[in-house]
Amino acid sequence: MPEYTKDKIADTLMRLLANKSLDKITVKLLVSECGISRQSFYYYFQDILDVTQWLIRKKTNELLQKSLKQEDPRDIVSLYVDFAYDNKEMIGRLLDSRHREFIEHALMDSFRSYIQKLVLFRSPETPLYISDLESTLNFCTYGLTGMLLEHIGKKQGNRELLVQQMNRLLGRVLKKTVSDTGPLSLTDVSTI
Incomplete structure (x- = not known):
């Protein structure tokens, strides 16, 4: 019942x-629209931002879990792009609020988790120094999140083109990083 x-x-x-x-x-507006008491609201959440954080974590975690089940990296990038386009108005309204920084970080955390798992679990034999992995994760996370947010802000964004571009860029960066670096031990991974 609490989750409901x-x-x-x-x-x-x-x-x-x-x-x-x-x-x-x-x-007041939220509990009225929801048909619950303020007491019920405060039992689960501290304030509107708390609900927002919970909602974003839930949605991005669902997205991450779906992405980890996909085999084709193109399908994975497509999941993220489709999520952003399908929730374009909500994301836009959240970004236009005073909580923009939190929203951006939540999206970046989801991308980062996906990219990290892509590198570490889909290619466990891949040689990579921990510092290179960290830099690659940061570069890809900020770049892909920025591209996605900029693209959905446009009135005439092309989903398919964005998927192609993001997939191509991610593939090239990861391939280049892996080919130019040295070994990553499993003990190093726990520090990421």
Whole structure:
């Protein structure tokens, strides 16, 4: 039952974000739209930002889990692009709020986790120094997140072109990093 209530609150927030800025959504409005008491709301969440954080973590974790089940890197990049386009209005309203930095970091954390797992678990025999892995993760994470956010902000964005570009860039960077570096031990991985 607790997960159902949390999901209901988060789903209501998503619905409200289709028409309102996060800064305009209050606990009073959310509980009214959700059909629950303020006491119930505060049992699960501290404030609107807490719901937002929980919602973003949940959605990006679901996205990460789906991406890890895919075999083709192109399908994985496509999942992220489709997620961004399908949630374009919500992402835009969240980014237009005073919590922009948190939203960007949540998206970057999801990309970073995916890229890290792609490198480490899909190619465990790949030689790579830990410092190179860290730099590659940062470079790809910031680059891909920036490309995605910029692209969905455009009125006439081309999903397929974005998927092709991101996939090509990610593949080239990872291939180049792997070919130019040395070994990565499994003990080094725990520090990432």
